[in-house]
Amino acid sequence: MCGIIGYVGGDEVVPVLLDGLRRLEYRGYDSAGMAVLEGGAVRVLRAAGKLANLEQRAYQEPLHGTVGLGHTRWATHGAPTEANAHPQTDAAGSVAVVHNGILENYAALRAELAAAGCRLRSDTDTELIAQLLGAAAGSLLERVLATLPRLVGQYAVVAVRREEPDTVVAFRNGPPLVVGLGDGENLVASDVTALLHRTRRVLFLENGDVAVVRRDGVRVVRGDGSAAARPVEVLDWDAARAEKGGYRHFMLKEIHEQPDAIRNTVLAYLDTARHGVNLEGLGLAPDELARLRRLHLVACGTSWHAALVGKFMIEELTGLPVEVDYASEYRYRRPLIGDDLLVVGITQSGETADTLAAMELARDGGAQLATICNSRGSSAWRLARSRLLTQAGPEIGVASTKAFTTQLVALLSMALGLREALGRADHRDAELVAELQRLPLALEQALAIDPARYELGCELLSGSADSLYLGRGILYPIALEGALKLKEISYLHAEGYPAGEMKHGPIALLQEGFPVVAVVPDGPSRDKLLGNLMEVRARGAAVLAVTAGDGADLAHVADLVLPVPRVDPLLQPVVAVLPLQLLAYQVAVALGLDVDQPRNLAKSVTVE
């Protein structure tokens, strides 16, 4: 959702801002804009729609300067029009502001400003911030400090003022902001991917921080003006990992990066010398482990599917009961929280508003708090005491792929770590560790399926407005994930269902040629699922089956078999999801859709 970039340095700022915004496009947006300090004025350009429209405006109306702000907006207050795009300015055109988040006292502030005679020119909450800053007195920093108590809600704001042509001021409460420390230049952004090509030295702002960013340095203060020291961190992500690297789309590149991402994640957790898991990352003290009786996994979207798989892993390996919740439900359902509970927030971005709220609820209720997260330094990272970093690297495609599979590996590692700490380890642990080490190879084999094999699947799915994805047991969440992938990027309706439930309703959908994708398990439930597929076939529907092994026993029920290597059943979800990711990708490409930036979606959902 919304992206921010600010720059103070020696280079012409427009190319820097456009480049930063291009790197933030993946977050999802529907308008864009920038403000440049030029010759004692704040000059603003904005455009509805894609960044190309803003680039066109910048070509027609060139701006020059070395200090400025850029923004990609995902509409909340007001339609995605040019008037509502950011930056927003005050009445005098002195202050320009970009903003991620939502002001909760929008209506009251708007009424107050209107009553005071202020003529508002947009429907945004952001303009209210610009107007308040414009009406305050003193330097931009003093104006921000005076305005902060008036703002209720979530905001990451970056502002400039024409009277201070060497300064950018950034402040946050909720959505993240990171300052990049460059050579003769400093930047501020909502996301490190916008900075990586210029610097890897960053400092993360905390909620309530205000940063005064100048070319020769950065000063961070709190809302009362007192100084705050924030550590400088050096990121280990390199800019090339956020580039397409010869692939047509980020999503395809990220699908193919999974063997490496899994390898790195496994290496981070395993103690290969003793064939066990290194639990340091989880950091639970012995008395906390002794108290531990149950777990809650909270997450959204694809991360929630990872949680559903994690429940199987953790319950089987530790014997502890696990509840899985959508974070957006958990935060409002009064869950039973206590100090015998470990709550794990699973989030790729570490910035999903609902997941953060659920984690805060758990922390305030006295639970131990952990996160499985792909973003060191993110809000979830800083909130949790126990942290497992997935090593997926930057994930740019809105449809999550490598973040998901690394989450599954993190969950299995967490289960193994807890099992060992609880004194339950046996020979199975060493076997699972060995399986984890073999997993990247299995993924490479799964990715090596001849693309031509997908053609029939692609044809069937793209030719139908609806499809059904079936799974059982630990592979049921993979059916959900396969359906979500298809929906997200192809805009075709797909529904994930536990195969045994099909008879209780969805069977009514089946007719000649209706596509049913089945994720077929090994073990006792295989025959059950084959029985379900017979019912599907009997109604003339088409069956696409993903299965471990060669799938010879599926020949009579499936129109297409996508075979993947057989691994331990607890790890089979990691391998089985790959063909479903590729299938969704190929359908979206065949339909000519924008795979990496699907309509209406945002990579990081920072509002409720």
Ligand code: AGP
């Ligand atoms: C995944 O393909 C989606 N884009 C979405 O469901 C995502 O997983 C969800 O918004 C949660 O994001 P998070 O992992 O960053 O918290």
